[in-house]
Amino acid sequence: MSRVVYVNGQYVPYGQAAVHVEDRGFQFADGVYEVIAILNGRLVDPEGHLVRLERSLDELRIRHPMTRAALTVVLTETVRRNRVKQGNIYLQITRGAARREFAFPVDIPPTVVAIARSVDMTRAAANAAKGVAAITRPDIRWGRCDIKSVGLLPAALAKQAAKEAGAYEAWLVDREGYVTEGSSSNAWIVTKDNVLVTRALSTAILGGITRSAVLELARREGLTIENRAFTVAEALAAKEAFVTSTTSYVMPVVSLDDRPIGNGGPGVVAARLRAVYEAHAQSHGAGKADWEAGFLAP
Ligand code: PDD
Secondary structure, eight states, X not given: OOOEEEETTEEEEGGGOOOXXXXXXXXXXXXXXXXXXXXXXEESSHHXXXXXXXXXXXXXXXXXXXXXXXXXXXXXXXXXXXTOSSEEEEEEEESOBOXXXXXXXXXXOOEEEEEEEEOOTHHHHHHHHHOEEEEEEEOOOOSOTTSOBSOOHHHHHHHHHHHHTTOSEEEEEOTTSBEEEESSSEEEEEOTTOEEEEOOOSTTSOOOHHHHHHHHHHHHTTOEEEEXXXXXHHHHTSSEEEEXXXXXXXXXXXXXXXXXXXXXXXXXXXXXXXXHHHHHHHTTXXXXXXXXXXXXXX
């Protein structure tokens, strides 16, 4: 089946899709993105992703290329044309293409690209059943990790280190020894006293859409929640650990730097939250309100 990619107003065959060599995304990582899950051919939590996307654009003063409604049409049409039933769609918006100069060019149209792909979720389910390994790496990213910028080199380096260590994810650790988040996920622990802990929103982490949904679901489950930073030592002493993201849902972490967490297997809280999150995703995010609260206030 032929794949098509949305590029600046057109649906183009995958092999021919291109942006300009002087695109500022390419030269300066001057752009933002979203990854949205697709289930049963429909977007999961599209509203949350689009609210966050607009916030990222505004923080970087990149012009909105189109309305939220028009962007939703582009996303759903890209999914439809590629016949994706289960997978994700990658949406990238950059400031646009112009002669290379650090300061912003005047009045250029933003570049918009959307790529939908099918993903077989059986592997993710198998990973979730046995749990995954994580390693720790120093967090060497910039000071605005709340913006979903395409400047992902530190994250790519951390993920590569995880891969080379046979691990699934790298947990990034700040200068004070606190875990910020995963290289492409939010980090959580369940303490010995059954308190669910994840780092509070700040410029040090990305306000995950999955994090936001899981927090609300955990509240409904009656769990005690603390939004605060935790250390690597605290994670190692925890009963459970897990990560959340669009592509991983809720993924139990059973070891950190080769040391077991809890009993070394997926915990009951993570398993329960994964189940309720799956139900939430099946409903495409119905019932979740107040996405603005999931990000750092402007
Ligand atoms: N990454 N933190 C970081 C640094 C991330 O890159 C991501 C997502 C998350 C989780 O956010 P969400 O729940 O909205 O997916 C947290 C995406 C999946 C990626 O870059 O592929």
